[in-house]
Amino acid sequence: MNAITRLATAVSLASLLPLAAHAGEVEVLHWWTSGGEKRAADTLQKLVEEKGHTWKDFAVAGGGGEAAMTVLKTRAVSGNPPAAAQIKGPDIQEWGELGLLTDLNEVATEQKWDSLLPKQVADVMKYDGDYVAVPINVHRVNWLWINPEVFAKAGATPPTTLEEFFAAADKLKAAGFIAIAHGGQPWQDGTVFEDLAFSILGADGYRKAFVEQDKATLTGAKMTEVFAALQKVRGYIDADAAGRDWNTAAGLVINGKAGMQIMGDWAKSEWTAAGKVAGQDYQCLPFPGSQGSFAYNIDSLAMFKLSNADNRKAQEDLARTIMEPEFQQFFNQNKGSIPVRLDQDMSTFDACAQASMKDFKEAAASGGLQPSLAHGMAASSYVQGAVFDVVTNFFNDPKADPARAAQQLAAAIEAVQ
Amino acid sequence: MSAIAVLSKASPLDALQRWLPKLVLAPSMLIVLVGFYGYIAWTFVLSFTSSRFMPNYSWVGLQQYARLLDNDRWWVASKNLMVFGGLFIGISLLVGVLLAVLLDQRIRREGFIRTIFLYPMALSMIVTGTAWKWLLNPGLGIDKMLRDWGWEGFRFDWLVDPERVIYCLVIAAVWQASGFVMALFLAGLRGVDSSIIRAAQVDGASLPNIYLRIILPSLGPVFFSALMILAHIAIKSFDLVASMTAGGPGYASDLPAMFMYAHTFTRGQMGLGAASAILMLGAVLAILVPYLYSELRGKRHA
Amino acid sequence: MPKRALSLSRVAIYATLLAACAVYLIPLLIMLLTSFKTPDDIRTGNLLSWPELFTAIGWIKAWDSVGGYFWNSVKITIPAVLISTLLGALNGYVLAMWRFRGSQLFFGLLLFGCFLPFQVVLLPASFTLGQLGLANTTSGLVLVHVVYGLAFTTLFFRNYYVSIPEALVSAARLDGAGFFTIFGRILLPMSVPIIMVCLIWQFTQIWNDFLFGVVFASGDTQPITVALNNLVNTSTGAKEYNVDMAAAMIAGLPTLLVYILAGKYFLRGLTAGAVKG
Numbered sequence: 004m005n006a007i008t009r010l011a012t013a014v015s016l017a018s019l020l021p022l023a024a025h026a027g028e029v030e031v032l033h034w035w036t037s038g039g040e041k042r043a044a045d046t047l048q049k050l051v052e053e054k055g056h057t058w059k060d061f062a063v064a065g066g067g068g069e070a071a072m073t074v075l076k077t078r079a080v081s082g083n084p085p086a087a088a089q090i091k092g093p094d095i096q097e098w099g100e101l102g103l104l105t106d107l108n109e110v111a112t113e114q115k116w117d118s119l120l121p122k123q124v125a126d127v128m129k130y131d132g133d134y135v136a137v138p139i140n141v142h143r144v145n146w147l148w149i150n151p152e153v154f155a156k157a158g159a160t161p162p163t164t165l166e167e168f169f170a171a172a173d174k175l176k177a178a179g180f181i182a183i184a185h186g187g188q189p190w191q192d193g194t195v196f197e198d199l200a201f202s203i204l205g206a207d208g209y210r211k212a213f214v215e216q217d218k219a220t221l222t223g224a225k226m227t228e229v230f231a232a233l234q235k236v237r238g239y240i241d242a243d244a245a246g247r248d249w250n251t252a253a254g255l256v257i258n259g260k261a262g263m264q265i266m267g268d269w270a271k272s273e274w275t276a277a278g279k280v281a282g283q284d285y286q287c288l289p290f291p292g293s294q295g296s297f298a299y300n301i302d303s304l305a306m307f308k309l310s311n312a313d314n315r316k317a318q319e320d321l322a323r324t325i326m327e328p329e330f331q332q333f334f335n336q337n338k339g340s341i342p343v344r345l346d347q348d349m350s351t352f353d354a355c356a357q358a359s360m361k362d363f364k365e366a367a368a369s370g371g372l373q374p375s376l377a378h379g380m381a382a383s384s385y386v387q388g389a390v391f392d393v394v395t396n397f398f399n400d401p402k403a404d405p406a407r408a409a410q411q412l413a414a415a416i417e418a419v420q
Numbered sequence: 421m422s423a424i425a426v427l428s429k430a431s432p433l434d435a436l437q438r439w440l441p442k443l444v445l446a447p448s449m450l451i452v453l454v455g456f457y458g459y460i461a462w463t464f465v466l467s468f469t470s471s472r473f474m475p476n477y478s479w480v481g482l483q484q485y486a487r488l489l490d491n492d493r494w495w496v497a498s499k500n501l502m503v504f505g506g507l508f509i510g511i512s513l514l515v516g517v518l519l520a521v522l523l524d525q526r527i528r529r530e531g532f533i534r535t536i537f538l539y540p541m542a543l544s545m546i547v548t549g550t551a552w553k554w555l556l557n558p559g560l561g562i563d564k565m566l567r568d569w570g571w572e573g574f575r576f577d578w579l580v581d582p583e584r585v586i587y588c589l590v591i592a593a594v595w596q597a598s599g600f601v602m603a604l605f606l607a608g609l610r611g612v613d614s615s616i617i618r619a620a621q622v623d624g625a626s627l628p629n630i631y632l633r634i635i636l637p638s639l640g641p642v643f644f645s646a647l648m649i650l651a652h653i654a655i656k657s658f659d660l661v662a663s664m665t666a667g668g669p670g671y672a673s674d675l676p677a678m679f680m681y682a683h684t685f686t687r688g689q690m691g692l693g694a695a696s697a698i699l700m701l702g703a704v705l706a707i708l709v710p711y712l713y714s715e716l717r718g719k720r721h722a
Numbered sequence: 723m724p725k726r727a728l729s730l731s732r733v734a735i736y737a738t739l740l741a742a743c744a745v746y747l748i749p750l751l752i753m754l755l756t757s758f759k760t761p762d763d764i765r766t767g768n769l770l771s772w773p774e775l776f777t778a779i780g781w782i783k784a785w786d787s788v789g790g791y792f793w794n795s796v797k798i799t800i801p802a803v804l805i806s807t808l809l810g811a812l813n814g815y816v817l818a819m820w821r822f823r824g825s826q827l828f829f830g831l832l833l834f835g836c837f838l839p840f841q842v843v844l845l846p847a848s849f850t851l852g853q854l855g856l857a858n859t860t861s862g863l864v865l866v867h868v869v870y871g872l873a874f875t876t877l878f879f880r881n882y883y884v885s886i887p888e889a890l891v892s893a894a895r896l897d898g899a900g901f902f903t904i905f906g907r908i909l910l911p912m913s914v915p916i917i918m919v920c921l922i923w924q925f926t927q928i929w930n931d932f933l934f935g936v937v938f939a940s941g942d943t944q945p946i947t948v949a950l951n952n953l954v955n956t957s958t959g960a961k962e963y964n965v966d967m968a969a970a971m972i973a974g975l976p977t978l979l980v981y982i983l984a985g986k987y988f989l990r991g992l993t994a995g996a997v998k999g
Contacts, residue, residue, distance in 0.1 A: 032940075036952065061941045063952070070936060073685035077937050079474065080845055081852020097473045097688060187580070187669045243559045245580030245669035385472065388687035392493050392671060399582045399670035411492075418487055419689065440901040441820035444812050448872055449828060455869045456835050459846035466845075475845065519742060522735050535985050536743050539750070542981035544930030546947050547970045550954050551749050554756075554963065555769070565769045599746060603989055648836065655839050659932045663951060680841045690845075697842045704837050 027317030030059035031304065032075055032088040034068045040272075043337040050324045056317040061085050072384075079103060079307075086318045090136065090305040092127060092380040098305055099130025105308040105315075106133035110322045119326070119344050121367050124301060127380070136305040137322040140331075140340035143359050144267040144298035144375040145198045145290040148253070148274075152284075153180055153262045161288055165202050165232065168291040172239040175262035182239035184261035186247035189391040192398045193377035195265050196390075199232045202292030206371045209296070213376045216386070216420075221413040230397060230405035236265075237398060245399075257285075265290060267300060267378070271339035271355055280353075287355040289362070297366035300378035301343070389415040460701065463694045471690035484695040494696065497674040500586050504675065505654040507590045508597075512650055513643075515594065516601025521631055523602070524609045534606070537599035545596070545656075549663030552592035553579070582672035585665055589673060593660060597653055601646050608642035609635065644711070655704065676700045757781060757968035764963050780964030781972075784953075788969050790942070791949035795929055795976075797860045798945055802867035803924040809868065810875020810920060811913065815905050817876065818883035819891045829880065835873030843870075844937055851938060860943050863935065867928045874927070875920050882916040883909065919991035922984055926977045946973045 029051060035044040048058040063071035078084050090098060098104055111134040128136045149161055157178035162168040172182040200209050204225050212220040253273040255261040264270060274285050309315050324330055331342035341360045349357050366372040374380035379387050393415050397408040470480045488494050519537060523530055555561040558577040566574040578584040612635055620630045658677040661667060667674040676696060684693025752769050757780045759773040817829050847866060856862030894904045935945040950973045954966050
């Protein structure tokens with residue numbers, strides 16, 4: 004009896020061995036905790052587990068990743084970072100500089116990332132020429148979401164210029180609707196500000212101001228105009244907007260209480276969840292006046308250096324999985340974004356995503372492809388934070404002076420350098 | 421018995437006995453020196469460096485402090501702390517004392533009422549914040565309730581008003597802590613010799629007068645304990661702001677603790693965050709040192 | 723005449739107390755009512771309206787998402803409360819009865835810890851936890867809570883023991899009783915009230931902690947307050963206030979129970995010494 008048991012154990016152990024030799028654990032820090040995002044993250048987990056690895060979920064909700072960053076810093080300080088963390092934009096460079104990131108060149112060469120990814124995307128993922136992060140998706144920030152039914156009731160037409168935008172808002176307001184659904188959180192204020200900047204400064208002026216942080220552009224007359232427009236927007240939002248989550252604001256448009264919302268393409272997931280169809284129940288337009296521009300926000304997972312070889316293997320498999328078309332399609336359809344792969348088959352995506360992909364490729368060629376400031380792509384988090392402070396403070400003070408705000412903006416950006 | 425004590429005076433065991441108090445205290449001393457003061461020193465050092473995402477040690481002198489004093493948001497946060505701290509401590513003391521005095525009047529079901537006043541203190545600030553965020557939500561909470569009940573013109577939108585949002589925090593914090601102040605004072609009142617009250621009553625003093633002139637002044641130590649615990653809560657009310665307003669609208673309800681947290685951990689300006697932490701500490705010290713001094717001196721005479 | 727006036731003032735006293743009770747109770751009542759409503763009922767109904775249909779779905783969903791973290795909080799809170807109380811008692815005993823050169827200074831330094839804005843120590847503490855191999859464990863959180871709870875527990879016991887006549891201890895010393903004998907045989911039996919205060923205080927502080935929990939724990943080691951905040955501040959489609967409120971109640975129940983069941987010991991203990999500080 005005893006011998007049989009021992010034999011059985013030996014056999015079962017042996018059968019486990021080949022798997023165990025490669026099975027690693029991959030811990031992923033992320034903040035995909037809301038509906039569609041969570042589904043997307045669960046899929047990633049499933050795909051990684053199919054490769055025989057253990058997934059250690061490390062979800063930290065709250066504040067658009069603010070809580071997650073806190074935890075990441077303390078984990079890194081304690082010498083125990085997760086295998087992968089949701090880090091984006093120039094912050095990847097900061098982490099790379101600290102020497103904490105590992106390189107993914109092997110996977111990148113194998114999957115030919117250099118030819119799959121647009122150059123702008125690839126550059127963000129590299130530190131010192133090495134791939135240290137894997138891109139997950141591309142969000143477009145400068146969208147305007149419209150409820151056509153509400154527009155029809157108010158006699159408003161979908162706007163293509165800023166003048167038309169305010170004219171439509173006037174009509175909506177006169178008809179008793181909330182003209183613009185907004186949530187008063189710094190990043191949402193920043194998103195509106197950014198879209199207005201694209202519209203008024205153009206892609207070129209935007210780049211000068213927020214990527215190059217050119218002082219003349221930051222304090223120029225055009226920037227004062229941007230702030231004046233922001234102040235004007237404030238007149239079209241309702242009094243209860245403060246602190247409102249973006250999806251609650253989206254809900255106002257979906258339920259026909261508000262006419263439109265200025266929000267990135269992730270807003271689509273709310274429409275989809277409500278069973279609405281793009282182009283029919285709702286319309287997605289590039290933010291008026293910013294048609295040629297594509298403000299991108301790329302989610303990515305940066306990979307930390309690990310000592311355990313099995314875990315390292317799991318980490319590479321994670322990166323590999325993320326780049327596979329299967330995952331790209333599923334994840335992006337749930338999250339509202341577009342795939343990072345230029346060769347992705349878009350036929351199963353909806354009208355908004357197809358338009359977005361087309362604009363993305365065109366903007367990449369024309370120079371209209373610019374990193375989003377409000378989403379940490381244009382500058383490091385300290386510059387982003389300084390801009391948020393000025394913008395949100397301005398937005399919440401009805402008596403604020405636009406010209407002074409432009410000066411404050413330049414001063415705040417300079418102060419954090 | 422005492423003979424044994426004399427005999428063993430010179431033994432090594434006795435030496436151990438003499439060292440024992442220090443030995444027992446040693447781990448705590450180590451904890452305090454490293455965990456409190458060592459860490460403060462570390463933060464102090466960081467405040468003079470250009471640390472961003474992670475600590476680094478390139479010295480920039482007082483630059484971070486200069487930046488801090490030049491930062492509008494920091495001033496809003498500091499002003500808010502004064503308004504919040506002052507109102508919160510003041511109102512909590514007032515409400516607490518009043519309720520304690522009222523409860524001290526041989527009230528029926530006193531234990532039950534006391535528990536009702538005290539229970540909010542048991543809740544986490546996160547729970548309190550969650551509840552009050554909703555109660556004060558214009559369009560959903562009390563605002564809507566009163567309008568539903570027919571008070572059409574009623575409008576209570578302090579939570580979204582940058583000028584008044586700080587008072588919402590005060591309301592929630594007072595709700596949470598005033599019952600505890602009541603408990604402290606009630607305990608103090610129970611310790612007062614009732615013959616004093618009777619004697620004063622015989623002299624014809626009115627009850628409110630007796631409380632104001634005789635009893636409350638004798639509760640100085642209780643007052644200090646309450647003040648200390650309230651100040652402790654005021655400093656820690658980070659949780660409340662985080663769950664109730666997250667500092668908004670804009671940064672109108674920001675507090676130094678939030679400022680420090682945001683800059684150190686989410687914005688990657690560790691140096692600036694460290695500088696703000698040190699200034700916070702300085703402010704705490706300025707208030708605390710006189711109190712600690714009197715506390716320790718008083719005890720030596722006791 | 724005076725008797726009439728007296729009864730009038732008593733009516734006023736009772737009225738004030740009753741009004742105060744309402745103010746303290748209503749938020750809890752609303753939370754409870756809301757947690758048993760359906761989301762539709764919450765949207766259409768009133769804060770104080772009775773649920774159209776009592777449903778425990780909010781509680782079930784809430785337990786599903788925060789229940790596991792409830793046990794984490796138990797695993798963190800119980801050892802941390804016991805250890806910090808024991809250490810506080812010993813420290814208080816030494817500081818009150820066995821003063822030596824520098825012990826007052828130490829007490830002053832420790833007292834300052836009551837006011838320490840914990841943000842100051844987060845980074846160094848996480849570094850230390852990493853070095854000790856305790857990062858991201860419930861044991862790490864126990865350690866942190868013991869360290870930063872020490873200031874209050876020591877203060878409680880020290881102030882309590884200061885009010886006990888020193889003669890009691892010196893007499894025992896003359897009788898040859900040792901350090902621990904005096905502590906165990908004389909002081910500890912007298913300390914029940916302050917032990918209750920300390921246990922209750924520490925239990926609420928540690929159970930309700932958010933900052934340490936959010937920074938030093940993650941994923942499956944996080945305490946319930948962090949899980950609650952994750953749940954409430956997660957932007958899922960429609961806000962399910964009934965789930966939020968039920969989860970908040972679950973997070974609050976243990977401390978509430980402690981206050982309701984042991985509240986009178988807390989008060990008695992405060993009378994017995996803590997407030998004389």
